[in-house]
Amino acid sequence: MSEIDALPREEPHVGADVVEVELAQSLGLMEATTIGVGTMIGAGIFVLPGFIIAEVGPAAIVSLVVGGVIALFNAMAAAEVATGMPKSGGGYYFISRALGPLWGAVLGWGSLFGLVFASAFYMVGFGEYVHTLVDLPVWAYAVGMTALLTGLNLAGSKAAGQLQNLIVAVLVVVLLLFLGGGATGVRPTVLTDSVFAPFGLGAIMAGTATLFVTYAGFGEIASMAEEIRNPGRNLPIALLGSVVAVTILYCLVLLVCLMIRPWQDLTGATLVADLAEDLMGPLGRGAILLGAVLATVSSANASIMSASRISFAMGRDSLIWEWLNEIHPRYRIPHRAVLVTGGLTIGVILAGDIELLAEAAGLLHLLLYGLMSLACIILRGARPAGYQPVFRTPLFPFVPLAGALACFGVIFFMEPVTLYLGLGLIVFAVGHYMMWGRHRTEVRGEWPYFLRRGILEPGLERVERWGAVADEIPTAIVAVGYPEREQSRLRLAGALMGPMRGRVTVVSVFRLERRLDDDSVQSYYRAIEERRRALEAESRWVREAGATVRSHVLVSTTAFRGLVTAAETTGASLLLAGWPGHGPQARETALAESLDRHLRAHVLLFREDAPLPARRILVLVDSGTHGELGMVVASRLTAAWSAELTVASWVPTDASEEERSKVEDDLEASLGVTVRARVRALPGTSPEEAVASEADRHDLIVVGVSALEATSLHDAVEALDGLDGPSLILVRAHDAPILAGRPT
């Protein structure tokens, strides 16, 4: 074997485009559980007991158990949807797919602000504890640490993530120390001699509302689903296990608190530290202080990171400004999202008190988890493609329904100011969706299918039969180089896809050099941004025709790979691209051949010679699938532009009159009653010569690859290259349904 001298420098082998992209699943059961436990043992258990006991009395322990049961019910639903579609974005993703983009937007914003409120709550808790060491204002500590965490996130620090296991271990040890110390110093009579629920049931539920933020962290596991190994097994165990473990730990801590002093004496944000000092002296207080500081800082840091991810998930669905999600070209960090999250957290710290922050965070998480349970019911009923949860919620639908109702029910026990805050946020989210996201997003909820398949079960068979085609809303990719120069291609896409309300993704492939230095990265990003703006502006040609449009600048090292990736990602059934041959020959040949071999979609190659809209269209058909697709394309354009259509078939020059008449009769018969067209048998020594003979009588010619007796797109392109005058559309059909859709 000889040494390989170098990698191939030209375009890659067209036959070997085998590069796969995998997401590293590096979180095992222990790591996933640690994430859940670590996020849940946040400020809540160190900061809230004093407030809750003052509000509820000894029955605060019931508030905790109720919160734990609600969390457990919702964790089961979360486990089902997360194993069914292990994607990032967590609750937002599941809800938007189940309930549609409006609720997705509401919950996306809700989750974002929920994390902001939670971060603020953790940071104020941090301030409360550190303030006992050095007497500076609590807000100063909270703001300072938030700024520091934001800075660390901007610098791309991974320290917090790597220390997570250690932090959780320290927290558990600290709490166990507290419990151990408490076991020696508790007096059960302190609890048994007290009135258990001095403020009644309402107070217990209000207590649950306030402390629910302490359970909020379990959703973090679901949002990391794509990184968990064997998610079918590990994800549900981690979710349920962490909720159960944390509930037990919380209850024990509260129980110890209630058996040390009369509940009337248990108040303040640093209650647990105060009691630890009573039990174990300054060392006990120090341990709790250490635990509280670690817990609050790590939870706040996790919240800032999670907020960026939700912002990204919303951005992917066009439900939030792309500007917010821009990645810093050098540090590869979503710097704006991090800065905005940090800024909002600081604003909220300065504006609210600790209980309000906890309750606001709890409200938004209750809403999130309640709707996630509903999403579980909807997705199981709708049975969307690819949704196959490994974990199935027991006692379905009772458990998710009870989880959802309990979440919504608890909300009503919150303070009016919290409810107004939540309502204001919902109004903002709905308003933003109506004005921004509604026209851009392609997300569709599964709830109509849930109603049809889950509720209207008796009509299932008929709906399935007729619905299969109608539901297949066609999706097309339109590839353009410089959008402002290629309006005709966009108008063509509008004419094809608009009348059937199709979905069109307009893609501009931006070729990326293989190696970039920092300076060229900056100029690349600027150029990409300019291209993106032009693309969005020119996409109006498609939008105005009635199609749903999304524009996208795709950065790729080769046009072919960019287009194939775009088609795969969007599940497009059709690609409309420009005519190859104007670039370097080898590259264009590779492009045509590669599209032929690798693209699982119909391909239309367009060359503009005569202006559009066309008035006289010729379609050359044959008996193959390519011809059928050509006929569909030509008849759509004819209808859209009120053009005249000629349907032709090639016959050899020496064909007799009889043979020509028969060809024309066959063509006439194949048209049926829906297409009005002239039919022609075109004589010629070859199909391309036959087409050329009609060139001056038409301004658009549509030809299927097989009608040219070509075996590939590349051969067909070469056959038509010399044809001047009319615009050309070369059609290559794929096995997929031809432009299946619902004409309107």
Added chain:
Amino acid sequence: MTPSEGSILVGISNPETAHRLVGLSMALADATNEGGDTPVLLVHVVPVANQISLSTGSSSPEVIQARDLLQRSADAALESGRQARAIVEVARNVEEGLLAAAESHEASLILVGYSGGEVRSKEEERFDRTMRRVAGKADADVVVATFRHPDHRSILVPIAENAPLRLTAKVCRALVAYTGGTVTYLHVTTPDVDEGEARARIQARLDSVDRSVEGELEVITSDDAEAAIVAESAEHDLVLLGPSGRPGLLDRIFSSRARRIAESVTASVVIGWRAEDD
């Protein structure tokens, strides 16, 4: 413990050295199984910040560039007569990416390149740390290659007294097949040991290894084995440093003797290492 024969995972990140790693991996695949069915995986890890989900990171420009590099590497493999699977592994960091890919594809050998310059940069320090952790956690042999010469006609293979030879022999077979070079085994013995006896022992051990590569055995006496290897390497194009045979060197393998030798010699260096070797 010897890892079961699985796939060969090649970490591809540098376009300048990728072709050499591909070539060596092809030879390693043959050296592992002459039937030629040992799968070769070309893996490029794209690290993604914690603030971004992996799926979002999977559409970054870095992934596109990685696809291109891997595509060309796969093409190079194809041209040499073997199909290689190419994977962009999107991960939180390189260590996680390599380990996740090695586990999910049941790799029994991980091959990575290493710039190994004389002046150690922060990136090289990071690489050291990463590879130490990978070597410690992966259930696979780890081979680190530093290519400094265009041709490798002469390969020096230092053999310590008790060093395990399984991996050394396999990598040596692969290097010979890949470069066409000839092998010189080197044993450095201490003045208190009889050279003749040492030669006989080492030769016997080499003879006992299945499919070992034939080569001249040189035995020299020195108090400083490391300096002797460095001095001897001046006569060769490539030095293959196998597992040392001393347990507990996990934290030092890339930072102590092997690394010092790698930094001191002008020849290319290939280091083979296994956490719990035979």
